[in-house]
Structure formats: structure tokens, C-alpha cells
Amino acid sequence: MELEKILYQYFGYSYFKPGQKEVITSILEKKHTLAMLPTGTGKSLCYQFPGYLLEGAVLIISPLLSLMQDQVDQMMKMGEKRVIALNSFLSQEEKRYAMNHLDQYKFIFISPEMVNSDWVVNRLQDIKVSLFAVDEAHCISQWGYDFRPDYLKLGELRKKLGNPITLALTATATEKVREDILNSLGLSNANRVVTTVDRPNIALVVEKWNRYNEKFDRLFQLVQELQPPGIIYFSSKKVADQTASFLRGKGVGRVMAYHGGMEQEQRILVQQQFLNGQLDIICATSAFGMGVNKDNIRYVVHFHMPLQLESYLQEVGRAGRDKGPSVAILLYVPGDEQLPFQLAEGELPSSAQLDWFFSSLKSNPDFLKENSTISPDLRKMGGFTEVQWRLVEDFLSVHLIEGIPLELIRDKMKRFVEERLASKHTNIFKMKTWIDSAECRRLNILQYFNENGDTQITPSQCCDICGVNLQNYESRVPQEGEKEEYLMWKGFLRKLLINESAPK
Amino acid sequence: MxxxxxxxxxxxxxxxxxxxxxxxxxxxxxxxxxxxxxxxxxxxxxxxxxxxxxxxxxxxxxxxxxxxxxxxxxxxxxxxxxxxxxxxxxxxxxxxxxxRPLPVYLDGLKYHPLTQLVWERISILVQVVSNLVYQENKYIPIQKGKEIHQWLKNVLRKHSMDRAEIGKKLFNELTSCLERGEGLNPLVLSLRLTGHQIIGLTSMQAADELKMERTAYHIEFLNLLHFLIQDLEKNPESYSILTDLLMETDPSLVLTLSSRKTYELLQRGIPFEKLPSIRRLKKSTIEDHIVEIALNVKDFSIHSFVKKEVQGEIIGAAKSSPTRQLKTIRESVPQANYFEIRLVLAKLGE
Known part of the structure; x- marks a missing residue:
């Protein structure tokens, strides 16, 4: 059957987005595939679609619990009930039920830490896995900006499952990272589908200011002038909160903050309000955006400098999915690179922490539990942040399974942390170099991803270096005012619960 | 202020x-x-x-x-x-x-454990019914959690009627309930509700919208929910759908998870002495659980833990000690231990 027909039948779309068809065809031809598709181009379709044509289950490894949940929700919403997320959110009972009925699911999402359990792996071996999909595959590479040690186990898992057809998906990965992904997964010959990282309808702008106050004033000015809806990214929850309430206080449109420190219900509401057009501006941390499918975001402002070009691009890529003219503006003040350096260091345990940790483990073996998990008491006592702790746990479990003695793991981990830190620093410098460059921003990014640069974009829509005209992105559509009916509670409830236009 | x-x-x-x-x-x-x-x-x-x-x-x-x-x-x-x-x-x-008089209906001690649950249920119920009424089946539920979705399924199955019908019924029940509460502002609740093509406000947004201080809004919101629960308890016959907000609210639900396990074991007739070893907890922890159970589960009997006559003496001592401090009671009833005193006091509070 024609692929487009199936696409329409199962997903309701008439056309594939760039890259999707190539990836799907490659999988259906039983070839291992590495796909680099920009965010927002429907990466998940690449494993969902073949699922309907292949016999057996699709196993999807996904690193972020919230993202996984989002995807499961989306699929359920589309009417696909044979989908399950196996992660630490499940209760013991739910887990047991799911594991005993594994063959009933078509799409099985799993977080890498679940793969530590022999029980889980054994159950997976009992079912037929027709496609092994690794989402956010750059996490597998030590050169990637988001390396997760437990992703290293995936190559072995693949082998245990009998080398199923494999799809490695990522939004942004340099050539070096792509090589690394294929090596770690043990894929010697794989098809590669790599689409351009360029988003021609998004203008890229860097503005340099001398002082923090100037930068803030400029932000204030921008949000009054630019056509909403927009996202402002911050590296700090506190500043995101403060800015949102400042802007609200100044009566600038409808503004809310969004970050991981908020309660779940609030996060869902704010995200849904934004999608539904009830908000103009989100002051967000990088926690916002995954799974946010909003087509008409007109601008993305970075108030703080991202830690690497890859995340910058991912965040910028949330704008203009409707192909309409959109703009990304990064505001920079000398010294802004300090925050990324601090954040990068904060993500890794210090050498002193590691020394303490390993000597505690040695003097008190009770801290080490079966399944190579570690007593959470140690986390508290050692003052590890959540991110640091996950790294320590992952690293330890990966190496304990191989039977390496503690002293060696310690030294290995220390070296590893040093290397990671160095690589993070390099990324920050590259980001900074891009900011300081006097060449076309777009060409610069294309070069970074080893693409040949030949974009033909008019200078006024390209970047600040080429001569962007920000007036193109200023507000022309007046803000809608709905309000009133909202404040008549009875009328509002009537409208919610009684559909006057429904046929009797 | x-x-x-x-x-x-x-x-x-x-x-x-x-x-x-x-x-x-x-x-x-x-x-x-x-x-x-x-x-x-x-x-x-x-x-x-x-x-x-x-x-x-x-x-x-x-x-x-x-x-x-x-x-x-x-x-x-x-x-x-x-x-x-x-x-x-x-x-x-x-x-x-x-x-600004104190909120009339607020009753934290009685309803505190129920409040969050009732709010989650009412918000998902309205969202789902609203989308049913508008025949929309693609939307993201604003409440997560398997239990609440299971509850919703049960409620919808129980009231399997025409979609328009259920919307009307829910509307009537909600409005008549909200109108019954004296001095309540129904907007405190309605602004928070999500439905077809409209997403409810967060607590903070609702407070701002009503130009209320955030704390005052929060208390008013609890006050309204507590009124709703009271009204449902008093007049269950007036509400065929809304009463289900209180469906299966097991008394032991208000307990902490660990206490609930202890409670279940007690229900199965396991003697107190065996609990510490079964649960691998200290005796004092089990005692804390039992006090918590006594405080929260109305028909939980303490007679197997404290002898009748000791209970009487503790009650007497408590009544003559105006502040009911454990230490003073212990001094006047030396044959009772702290666990026994706490248990008796827990039941005395009712």
C-alpha cells in the first residue's frame, strides 16, 4: 500500500514531513537507521508508523520520564491503547501487571534505568521486538552534551534481544556524535537520514548589552513590541518567576512562568493554557518545550546563554513550526558565561564528593543494595543534587555489573567527571565563539553540524550579522479580549457543560 | 494586614x-x-x-x-x-x-485529607463531561494518576446516559450547590475549571483575576470545597452525580501509606506484638501508626490496647488537667504508658 494512504488512515496527515518517509522506508526495508531530524518534525512518527506494519512490538528507549509520559498521553489521545511506559513512576503492582502482559502492548516505552533489571530484560526477551528505537540517541555519546552512562548498556541490550532492526533518533548531533552512536549500538552498517538543522523561517539575532539592567530593559521592550506568542528562556527558575511576575505587574499581555519547581497540576495548566492561546508569553527554563506542539510560536528569547549550541537550536526550533516568519533573540552581557560554567559544574559531582562517597561505600557495604542500587541516605549525606546523583548511580551500576572493583570505579569515575567537565567547557566556549563571531549566524551553525552552507535567505530575515530587520516581527495582530463571559460563573458553567449548538 | x-x-x-x-x-x-x-x-x-x-x-x-x-x-x-x-x-x-469574618464552612481537621481528592475529582469530571458534551475526544486530561481515572470510569459507567443529559445534570447540580452556600463566591471555583477549549486558571491566576490576596484566595477555595463536601454529606439525595465525588473514600485513605499497611494487618487480625517483626519496624513506630489510626478511623476500637479501667483513669486525669499535656497525665496515672495515654486522648478528641 502507498505509505501516504497509511499515514492518513492511522495519523490523519496527508503528507510526510521532511525526512520521515526516508526513515520509515529504510526501516521497512529492514535496515538499521540513524535519523537526525530537527525538533518539531515528528520524530515519534518514525517509530509509530512502522509499528503498524511490522509484526511484534516496538521498544522505545527514552531518557526523560516526563517526555515519555507525554508521548504515551498523546498516543492514547489518538486512540492507541496498546501502549505502556515502563519507568519508575509505576507502582510495584502496575509494574508486575505490565510485565506479565507485555505481549499485549504494541508500543513499549522504557527508561534506561529499567534495563538494569534482569527480570525486565528476561521478559523483554520473551516477546518479539520488531523495532528497537532509541530516542534522544545523542545521550549515548560521551561527546554529546547530554551523555547518560546508562545509555551505554543499550548496545548490550540490543544483542540480548537478538539484534532487532534499530532506529537511533536525535535532533542535533555533530558528525562525531553520530559515529559514536552507531559504534555504541554496535551498528556497523546503517542508513543515515540527516536533514538540515537550518530553519529558514527563523531569524537568528544576538544582541550585546553592557549591563544587566540594560539587558532587562531590552527584554521588557522586546516583549512589548514582538508579535506573540513567545517563549523567554532562562537558566534560573527564580529569574523566570520574577520576570513573569514583573511583566504581569506591568500589564504586558498574559504571562506565566514554567519550570520544574512547580507542582504538576500547575505545570499542566500553564502548558495547556499556552497551547490553547490563553497565554501570550511563557517565562521558562529548559524544562518547557518537550512535547509542546504549538505551531504558531513567533519568537524565542534567550535571556541567559545556553550551555551549548545544540540546546540553543532545540529551543529556538520551537518557534515557527507553521513556517511563518519567526525570530530568535539571544541577549548577552559580558560575564554571562559565568552562569553556564557554574551550571555545568553543578551537574557533576566534585572530586571530594566522590572520595567521600567511595570510602563510605567501602566502610559500610550495607549502603550498596541488590540490583546495584545505592541507599538514598548517601545522597543526602554527601549533598549530591539530583542530577549528580543520577550520574553516580548510573555510572556505578554500569561498572559493577562488569565486576570492576570499587577503587577502580572510583578512579574511572573521577577521570570521567574531569573529561565531562572539559567537554562541557568546550561547548560553552563554542557557544561563546558563535556569539562573538562576525560571520552569518546561520552559516556558522551549519558549519558546526558539518553541513554545506548555501541558504538563500534575504538578509533582513537571516540574522543580525546579515542585517535583520526586527520590525518584520513586531506585533500587528491586536490582542483579543474574551474575558467578560469568564466572570459570569453561571453562564460560564453553562457553556462548559451544555452544548447549545448540538443537534437534539 | x-x-x-x-x-x-x-x-x-x-x-x-x-x-x-x-x-x-x-x-x-x-x-x-x-x-x-x-x-x-x-x-x-x-x-x-x-x-x-x-x-x-x-x-x-x-x-x-x-x-x-x-x-x-x-x-x-x-x-x-x-x-x-x-x-x-x-x-x-x-x-x-x-x-473579614472567618470562613464559615472551613473544617480542616475533618476534611483536610479529602479536599485535594475532591478537587482533583471535580476538575477531571467537569473536563471530561464538557468534552463529552462537545463530542471532543482529543484532549490532555489535567489530572494524572491511574486511581483518579479509574474512579472517573466508574462514575461515567454508573451514569451511562445521553451525553447532553449528563452535562445538563452536572450543570444543575453544581449551580444549585454553589447557590446554596451563603457568602460564597462561585467564581472561586468556576475560574479554576477546565473544559472544552478552555483551560482553567491556576490558583495564583484565579486570585489575581479576583483581585484577592493569594492566601485569602487559597482559604476561600478550601472554604468553598468544604461547603461542597458538607452539602453532599447532608443532602446526598439532591445530587446524583456529585455524591460520587465522595465515592470509595475509604476511612483508611487519610492515613499515611505506612500506617495504612499496619491498619490492614490489624484488620486481618494480626496481633499487635507481631507487627514490629512483620513490618520490620520499631515498636514505637507501630505505636505511632496505631495512634494515627485511632485519630482518623472513627470506628477503630482501642479496647484491645488499653484496659477499660485504665482508660477511665486517663480520661479522668485528662479532664482535670486543663492543658492535657501528656506528662501531667502520666504523673497522675503512673500505671499507664505514653502509648496508652495517647490512644485514649485520640479517641477523646472526637
């Missing part, structure tokens, strides 16, 4: 210097300890039990400090964590309460 400060001032007035300011902290946080619950009864503060679950010690201390600086309360010289009202404070509080 900030609404939060008003509540603290009111609590301190009720305590009358007989407890430390941290008993206010435990009360507002909703600590399920015998002492806190006794105090809530003794000083008539049951209303405010558990209304600020995220309160921090420092924000309480700040409020106390500021009111002491303004001369509304006075620090005790002997016991620095005790405060009494000044004349100025009393007059001021009286004035404030005339302007």
Missing part, C-alpha cells in the same frame, strides 16, 4: 500563651500527631488544621516577629516561644474579623 498574619494572630489568640508558636506550625501543616490534634480541639482551631501544608518554619517566625514588633503580641519572658495577645492586638483582631 496580610491574610496570613491574620490567621496566625487568630491562632495565637486561641492558644492564649499555653503552647509554643510551633504548635501553630504543626497545626497549619496538618501534622497527624496526637498532640496537634488534641490541641486543635482544645483551643478550637480545628478549622485551620492542615490549611497550609507547604508552610515553612521561617515564614511563621517572620509573621510572629512582625506582629510582635507592631505590638499586637507579647513574648513570654520565661518561655520565649510562647506569645500572648496585647490589648492592642485583641482590639485590632476584633476589628479585622468584623471586616
Amino acid at each position: 496580610a491574610y496570613f498574619d491574620l490567621i496566625i494572630l487568630y491562632c495565637l489568640k486561641q492558644l492564649n500563651g499555653e503552647r509554643t508558636i510551633y504548635s501553630v506550625y504543626h497545626l497549619l501543616k496538618g501534622k497527624k500527631s496526637a498532640q496537634t490534634i488534641q490541641d486543635a480541639h482544645l483551643f478550637s482551631l480545628t478549622k485551620f488544621f492542615g490549611v497550609f501544608m507547604t508552610l515553612t518554619r521561617s515564614s511563621l517566625e517572620e509573621a510572629v516577629h512582625s506582629m510582635s514588633k507592631q505590638g499586637y503580641i507579647l513574648q513570654s519572658e520565661l518561655e520565649p516561644q510562647h506569645y500572648t495577645m496585647t490589648e492592642k492586638g485583641n482590639a485590632f483582631l476584633e476589628l479585622l474579623l468584623k471586616e
Whole structure:
């Protein structure tokens, strides 16, 4: 059957987005595939679609619990009930039920830490896995900006499952990272589908200011002038909160903050309000955006400098999915690179922490539990942040399974942390170099991803270096005012619960 | 004066210097300890039990400090964590309460464990019915969690009727309930509701929209929900759908997870002496669980834990000791241990 027909039948779309068809065809031809598709181009379709044509289950490894949940929700919403997320959110009972009925699911999402359990792996071996999909595959590479040690186990898992057809998906990965992904997964010959990282309808702008106050004033000015809806990214929850309430206080449109420190219900509401057009501006941390499918975001402002070009691009890529003219503006003040350096260091345990940790483990073996998990008491006592702790746990479990003695793991981990830190620093410098460059921003990014640069974009829509005209992105559509009916509670409830236009 | 400060001032007035300011902290946080619950009864503060679950010690201390600086309360010289009202404070509080009386329906001690559940249920019920009515089946549910979705399924199955019908019915029940509450502003609830193509406001947004202080809004929201629960309990016959908001609210649900396990074992007839080894917990922890159960589960009998005559003596001692402090009771009933005293007091509070 024609692929487009199936696409329409199962997903309701008439056309594939760039890259999707190539990836799907490659999988259906039983070839291992590495796909680099920009965010927002429907990466998940690449494993969902073949699922309907292949016999057996699709196993999807996904690193972020919230993202996984989002995807499961989306699929359920589309009417696909044979989908399950196996992660630490499940209760013991739910887990047991799911594991005993594994063959009933078509799409099985799993977080890498679940793969530590022999029980889980054994159950997976009992079912037929027709496609092994690794989402956010750059996490597998030590050169990637988001390396997760437990992703290293995936190559072995693949082998245990009998080398199923494999799809490695990522939004942004340099050539070096792509090589690394294929090596770690043990894929010697794989098809590669790599689409351009360029988003021609998004203008890229860097503005340099001398002082923090100037930068803030400029932000204030921008949000009054630019056509909403927009996202402002911050590296700090506190500043995101403060800015949102400042802007609200100044009566600038409808503004809310969004970050991981908020309660779940609030996060869902704010995200849904934004999608539904009830908000103009989100002051967000990088926690916002995954799974946010909003087509008409007109601008993305970075108030703080991202830690690497890859995340910058991912965040910028949330704008203009409707192909309409959109703009990304990064505001920079000398010294802004300090925050990324601090954040990068904060993500890794210090050498002193590691020394303490390993000597505690040695003097008190009770801290080490079966399944190579570690007593959470140690986390508290050692003052590890959540991110640091996950790294320590992952690293330890990966190496304990191989039977390496503690002293060696310690030294290995220390070296590893040093290397990671160095690589993070390099990324920050590259980001900074891009900011300081006097060449076309777009060409610069294309070069970074080893693409040949030949974009033909008019200078006024390209970047600040080429001569962007920000007036193109200023507000022309007046803000809608709905309000009133909202404040008549009875009328509002009537409208919610009684559909006057429904046929009797 | 900030609404939060008003509540603290009111609590301190009720305590009358007989407890430390941290008993206010435990009360507002909703600590399920015998002492806190006794105090809530003794000083008539049951209303405010558990209304600020995220309160921090420092924000309480700040409020106390500021009111002491303004001369509304006075620090005790002997016991620095005790405060009494000044004349100025009393007059001021009286004035404030005339302007904004205490919420009538608020009953934290009784409803605190139910409130969140009822809110989650009502919000998902309205969202799902609204989308049913508009024949929309693609939307993201605003409440996650398997249990609540299971509950919803049961409710919808039970009322399997025409979609338009169920919408109308829910509308009628909700409006008639909200109109019954005297002095309630239904917007406090309606602004928060999500439905077809409209997403409800967060608590903070609703407060801003109504130009209310956030704390005042929060209390008003609880007040409204507590009214709703009371009305459902009193007039179940008037509400065929809404009564299901209280469906299967097992009394043991209000217990902490660990206590619930202990409760289940007791229900199965496992003797108390065996519990520590079965649960691999200290005896004192199991005792804490049992006190928590006694406090929260109405028909839980304590007779197998405390002899009848000892119970009588403890009750007598408690009645003659105005502050009901455990230590004083222990001194006058030396044959009883603290566990037994706490258990009896837990039942006495009802």
C-alpha cells in the first residue's frame, strides 16, 4: 500500500514531513537507521508508523520520564491503547501487571534505568521486538552534551534481544556524535537520514548589552513590541518567576512562568493554557518545550546563554513550526558565561564528593543494595543534587555489573567527571565563539553540524550579522479580549457543560 | 494586614500563651500527631488544621516577629516561644474579623485529607463531561494518576446516559450547590475549571483575576470545597452525580501509606506484638501508626490496647488537667504508658 494512504488512515496527515518517509522506508526495508531530524518534525512518527506494519512490538528507549509520559498521553489521545511506559513512576503492582502482559502492548516505552533489571530484560526477551528505537540517541555519546552512562548498556541490550532492526533518533548531533552512536549500538552498517538543522523561517539575532539592567530593559521592550506568542528562556527558575511576575505587574499581555519547581497540576495548566492561546508569553527554563506542539510560536528569547549550541537550536526550533516568519533573540552581557560554567559544574559531582562517597561505600557495604542500587541516605549525606546523583548511580551500576572493583570505579569515575567537565567547557566556549563571531549566524551553525552552507535567505530575515530587520516581527495582530463571559460563573458553567449548538 | 498574619494572630489568640508558636506550625501543616490534634480541639482551631501544608518554619517566625514588633503580641519572658495577645492586638483582631469574618464552612481537621481528592475529582469530571458534551475526544486530561481515572470510569459507567443529559445534570447540580452556600463566591471555583477549549486558571491566576490576596484566595477555595463536601454529606439525595465525588473514600485513605499497611494487618487480625517483626519496624513506630489510626478511623476500637479501667483513669486525669499535656497525665496515672495515654486522648478528641 502507498505509505501516504497509511499515514492518513492511522495519523490523519496527508503528507510526510521532511525526512520521515526516508526513515520509515529504510526501516521497512529492514535496515538499521540513524535519523537526525530537527525538533518539531515528528520524530515519534518514525517509530509509530512502522509499528503498524511490522509484526511484534516496538521498544522505545527514552531518557526523560516526563517526555515519555507525554508521548504515551498523546498516543492514547489518538486512540492507541496498546501502549505502556515502563519507568519508575509505576507502582510495584502496575509494574508486575505490565510485565506479565507485555505481549499485549504494541508500543513499549522504557527508561534506561529499567534495563538494569534482569527480570525486565528476561521478559523483554520473551516477546518479539520488531523495532528497537532509541530516542534522544545523542545521550549515548560521551561527546554529546547530554551523555547518560546508562545509555551505554543499550548496545548490550540490543544483542540480548537478538539484534532487532534499530532506529537511533536525535535532533542535533555533530558528525562525531553520530559515529559514536552507531559504534555504541554496535551498528556497523546503517542508513543515515540527516536533514538540515537550518530553519529558514527563523531569524537568528544576538544582541550585546553592557549591563544587566540594560539587558532587562531590552527584554521588557522586546516583549512589548514582538508579535506573540513567545517563549523567554532562562537558566534560573527564580529569574523566570520574577520576570513573569514583573511583566504581569506591568500589564504586558498574559504571562506565566514554567519550570520544574512547580507542582504538576500547575505545570499542566500553564502548558495547556499556552497551547490553547490563553497565554501570550511563557517565562521558562529548559524544562518547557518537550512535547509542546504549538505551531504558531513567533519568537524565542534567550535571556541567559545556553550551555551549548545544540540546546540553543532545540529551543529556538520551537518557534515557527507553521513556517511563518519567526525570530530568535539571544541577549548577552559580558560575564554571562559565568552562569553556564557554574551550571555545568553543578551537574557533576566534585572530586571530594566522590572520595567521600567511595570510602563510605567501602566502610559500610550495607549502603550498596541488590540490583546495584545505592541507599538514598548517601545522597543526602554527601549533598549530591539530583542530577549528580543520577550520574553516580548510573555510572556505578554500569561498572559493577562488569565486576570492576570499587577503587577502580572510583578512579574511572573521577577521570570521567574531569573529561565531562572539559567537554562541557568546550561547548560553552563554542557557544561563546558563535556569539562573538562576525560571520552569518546561520552559516556558522551549519558549519558546526558539518553541513554545506548555501541558504538563500534575504538578509533582513537571516540574522543580525546579515542585517535583520526586527520590525518584520513586531506585533500587528491586536490582542483579543474574551474575558467578560469568564466572570459570569453561571453562564460560564453553562457553556462548559451544555452544548447549545448540538443537534437534539 | 496580610491574610496570613491574620490567621496566625487568630491562632495565637486561641492558644492564649499555653503552647509554643510551633504548635501553630504543626497545626497549619496538618501534622497527624496526637498532640496537634488534641490541641486543635482544645483551643478550637480545628478549622485551620492542615490549611497550609507547604508552610515553612521561617515564614511563621517572620509573621510572629512582625506582629510582635507592631505590638499586637507579647513574648513570654520565661518561655520565649510562647506569645500572648496585647490589648492592642485583641482590639485590632476584633476589628479585622468584623471586616473579614472567618470562613464559615472551613473544617480542616475533618476534611483536610479529602479536599485535594475532591478537587482533583471535580476538575477531571467537569473536563471530561464538557468534552463529552462537545463530542471532543482529543484532549490532555489535567489530572494524572491511574486511581483518579479509574474512579472517573466508574462514575461515567454508573451514569451511562445521553451525553447532553449528563452535562445538563452536572450543570444543575453544581449551580444549585454553589447557590446554596451563603457568602460564597462561585467564581472561586468556576475560574479554576477546565473544559472544552478552555483551560482553567491556576490558583495564583484565579486570585489575581479576583483581585484577592493569594492566601485569602487559597482559604476561600478550601472554604468553598468544604461547603461542597458538607452539602453532599447532608443532602446526598439532591445530587446524583456529585455524591460520587465522595465515592470509595475509604476511612483508611487519610492515613499515611505506612500506617495504612499496619491498619490492614490489624484488620486481618494480626496481633499487635507481631507487627514490629512483620513490618520490620520499631515498636514505637507501630505505636505511632496505631495512634494515627485511632485519630482518623472513627470506628477503630482501642479496647484491645488499653484496659477499660485504665482508660477511665486517663480520661479522668485528662479532664482535670486543663492543658492535657501528656506528662501531667502520666504523673497522675503512673500505671499507664505514653502509648496508652495517647490512644485514649485520640479517641477523646472526637
